[in-house]
Amino acid sequence: MTDPLIDGRLIDxxxxxxxxxxxRIRDDETARLAARLKLRGVTQxxxxxxxxxxxxxxxxxxLRLAEECRSQADVQLIPFGTINPTLPDWEEDLRRCAEVHQxxxxxxxxxxxxxxxxDDLFRQVLQQATARRLIVGLVVQMEDERxxxxxxxxxxxxxxxxxxxxxxxxELRLVxxxxxxxxxxxxxxxxxxxxxxxxxxxxxxxxxxxxxxxNEAPFERILFGSNAPYHYLESGLLKLQESQLAVPQLLAIxxxxxxxxxxxxxx
Numbered sequence: 001m002t003d004p005l006i007d008g009r010l011i012d013x014x015x016x017x018x019x020x021x022x023x024r025i026r027d028d029e030t031a032r033l034a035a036r037l038k039l040r041g042v043t044q045x046x047x048x049x050x051x052x053x054x055x056x057x058x059x060x061x062x063l064r065l066a067e068e069c070r071s072q073a074d075v076q077l078i079p080f081g082t083i084n085p086t087l088p089d090w091e092e093d094l095r096r097c098a099e100v101h102q103x104x105x106x107x108x109x110x111x112x113x114x115x116x117x118x119d120d121l122f123r124q125v126l127q128q129a130t131a132r133r134l135i136v137g138l139v140v141q142m143e144d145e146r147x148x149x150x151x152x153x154x155x156x157x158x159x160x161x162x163x164x165x166x167x168x169x170x171e172l173r174l175v176x177x178x179x180x181x182x183x184x185x186x187x188x189x190x191x192x193x194x195x196x197x198x199x200x201x202x203x204x205x206x207x208x209x210x211x212x213x214x215n216e217a218p219f220e221r222i223l224f225g226s227n228a229p230y231h232y233l234e235s236g237l238l239k240l241q242e243s244q245l246a247v248p249q250l251l252a253i254x255x256x257x258x259x260x261x262x263x264x265x266x267x
Contacts, residue, residue: 011258014225022149027229034072044076048107065095066101085121089212098132105135117161140179166194200225210243219249
């Protein structure tokens with residue numbers, strides 16, 4: 001039987017390029033980040049951009065992201081462009097992500113961009129992304145509130161309306177990033193049952209956290225995500241290494257679920 005820890009495939013669905021807005025962090029240069037990913041056995045990443053949080057020219061953000069991803073050969077960096085529906089011409093940004101940059105998905109940061117999951121804007125983005133067969137990444141939080149700059153206090157998303165929004169768009173493929181303790185138990189089950197929803201393991205904390213998380217979410221809906229380089233990649237890997245999961249469960253979380261999801265939107 002193949003040892004899952006030397007299987008040779010690991011997909012990290014939660015990585016960001018460029019610079020964190022308020023301080024320098026380790027591996028915030030693409031080449032250095034790619035080198036660390038390769039060293040730690042990551043073979044593919046789904047990469048967003050820190051620039052998408054505060055920059056106003058989202059088209060330029062997504063262009064840089066696409067170019068940076070193409071510049072690396074050792075690790076496959078797959079760009080997921082930012083969409084900010086509160087800005088003019090966001091539909092054009094979405095079109096470029098799909099048609100020009102050939103991205104398989106997008107990322108949304110409602111709490112940084114000033115809208116809620118109840119807003120019509122949110123549903124419009126979900127509908128248009130789904131029509132283009134794009135995966136939608138919904139980022140719940142980017143950092144612990146205790147670490148935030150005093151002028152950048154950004155509250156985590158209110159996830160209460162999410163299940164209803166997902167249920168209204170059956171073909172939507174949604175990945176929830178960085179939900180951690182904010183989406184657990186019955187609330188998590190409600191969202192997962194609403195549609196084709198997946199959740200990454202970033203922001204999950206505690207000894208044996210994956211085993212406990214499997215009591216709340218089926219392993220077929222769990223993806224490996226590290227939130228690197230803001231969080232240490234090694235911290236995410238440790239969750240896999242110290243877990244006592246069955247081999248099929250571990251392989252699915254390491255790469256199988258992400259690969260199947262990506263294949264569902266790419267010809």
